[in-house]
Amino acid sequence: MKTFRARLLRFLVFAGTASLTLHSQSNESKPDLTLHGTVTRADFMHYRELPFTVPAGVTRLSAELSYTDKDKRTSIDLGLLDNERFRGWSGGNKSFFTLSDTDATPSYLPGSIRPGTWKILLGIPSIRPGITSHYEVKIWFGHATDATAVSTFSREPLRAGPAWYRGDLHMHDAHSDGSCTSQSGKKIPCPLYRTVEAAAARGLDFIAITDHNTTAHFDDLRELQPAFDQLLLIPGREITTFLGHANVFGTTAPIDFRLTDTVPNFNALLDQVQQLHGLLSINHPAQPSGESCMGCGWTAPNTDWSRIRVLEAVNGGITSGPLAGIPFWQTKLNAGFRIVGIAGSDNHNSSASPEHATSIGYPTTVVYAENLSERAILDGIRAGHVFIDIQGTKRRGMEWSATADVEHVATAAQMGDLLGATTGHQVRFTLKLHHVKGASPVILCDGKAVDWLPTKPAEDEEDERGGTWQSDGEPHWVRVDVRGPDGSLWLMGNPIYFNPR
Ligand SMILES: [Zn+2]
Ligand SMILES: [Zn+2]
Structure with a gap:
């Protein structure tokens, strides 16, 4: 028994470390560019621009400043100018920042990364006479097609070590049709932080907020992740088409969802997701589709099920009942497809009041992962190391x-x-x-x-x-x-x- 356990553990650990390619945002990876220099008392109360070239095709830019003589009261501030405008200033409050089309470290502006000459901006509010301080700015260029980072919103795993981690992979907030109550009791588009707070209050380890066809919520998630250092925030969105809904996890890049118009068929949509290393899950496939909700059921013609890795077998929000997807899923398993069954609450209400209790975490998807990071959780899901706690308890397990x-x-x-x-x-x-x-x-x-x-x-x-x-x-x-x-x-x-x- 002991030998079996040891072997199983070895196997599990191996399975969890399958993809180790690093994204350029991670501090584990080699920078694409390093700018060095020195400052002396002559730079005191002055600014210095460090120009560098951003090549075409870059979708994320990250930088980290380090310098010597902090113990001798040297301090150097950090900021950024792109080839058109001022992109941010974090002074002495952050030594690392990242920015992309959708999200940026607070103090910085998200937006296009246009190729050309950009400038790191340094300010020198303090340096003593006779001191020569060395600075180094590491710069990473990210691309939408890079392998998944450890996590998009955190540079390190939130928790080390293999374990069963509990989460909810489907919910909505003000960036789509999620609502809650205002101070005076009005129904309002629900600010994203309330959804994150509700998930943290449920004691979950990870969530994906999956607003419909938008990437607008990623900037909020970037800001919130450091405050929620026990709740991993995974980038997600619900690709919402007239022929079906599917969640995509693990990429912040745009995806054209216009099936029937600019995207000729579902396989072309799958191609986009694959290029971006995203993980696609077909949502609530057994829900009826029609006038009250066109596309809520899965009707995309010629779906290549051999390319579908994940399916939402349990959905907390649908009218046909949370378990209606299980027979649909099992029909695909009987047809010979190896598809992982996951769950999502599909929560649309993050009111804190007990009379309008949120459904976040009902049901809960439980994943065996190498650690609590986006890459490990998504690898665990891909591998099918997953069970569903239908009633969203904190302890039940198998x-x-x-x-x-x-x-x-x-x-x-x-x-x-x-x-x-x-x-x-x-x-x-x-x-x-x-x-x-x-x-x-x-x-x-x-x-x-x-x-x-x-x-x-x-x-x-x-x-x-x-x-x-x-x-x-x-x-x-x-x-x-x-x-x-x-x-x-x-x-x-x-x-x-x-x-x-
Ligand atoms: Zn849906
Ligand atoms: Zn939904």
Whole structure:
């Protein structure tokens, strides 16, 4: 058992570190340009411009200033001029800034990064006679097609270490149709900070705010992330078309959503998302589409399901019921597509008052990730290391794993993974349940309940059970639902897949 655990852990850690290419915004990466120089007492109470060339195609510019002799009271202020206008001044209050079309570090203005000569602006409010201080400005040029950064809004993971992280991947605020109440009780477009506060109050680890077809909310998120250092803010938007809705996570670049007009078909939209390293999830696909909500259901013709990695199987806000997407999802699994089932509250109300309670975190998507960073959470989702806590509790959990001897080596898989098991091979399953006392697991193979594991109710807060299955060598998907004593769905697991098609 110990060996299996060690192997599983190694496997999980490996799975979580799959993509390590660094984005130029990250302080881990080599700068594209470094400007050096010195200042002396002759520069006292003067400004200095450091010109540099911004090449074409840059969509994000980041810079960091460092200098010597702070202990001898040298101080150097920082600002920026682009090739047309003043772009910001952070004085001595920030040594790093980043800016793009959509968002900028507070003190700086978001907007186009036009190629040409830009200038770092230094100010010298303090330097003593006889001191020569050295400064260095590192500059990074980012491109929309760069690999995903550790996080768009934070330079470092918010929390280290592999764990199950809880979040909500679908919600709206004033940048689309999210509302809440004003001081006098009027219904108003809800400022984004209230949504973030509501998510933090729910104790979530991450959220994606997914306003409809806009990137306007990213500047607010950039400002809020440092204050919410326990709640990862992932860039998201809801691509909202007449033929279906889909969330895109992990890119701030514009995406043309005008399906039926400028974007010829859904595959062309997928091409855009792929180029930007975004992760696309098809939303509430089983919702009816019609006059009251054109495009709420999924009707895009010729959708190439082999290119769809993620689907919102559970949506807290739809009229057809939160679980209506599960049969739709399982039909795709039965057709042989490996698609990760996730959830979103689709919250449109961030009122703080108990009588208008927000739905943020109901349901919760729980992701096994290498750490609490955008890249790790999105990698965990891509890998399918995901279960859904339907009722959005803070503690309920499940771990579903399998081992099989593949060419005399015990190979482990968890939710989302593919395991080879030829005919006659014995597969060993382990199910661990956390804080679901009284609830019972249902094991589903290709959508049908099977008795490969005991299904009696969990008698304790921590429950572990095992079972075996003799493989028939065919492709299958096997996943676990956990149902409460009244039969209601508490947890919905993603499948382990057997044998490639
Ligand atoms: Zn929608
Ligand atoms: Zn929505």
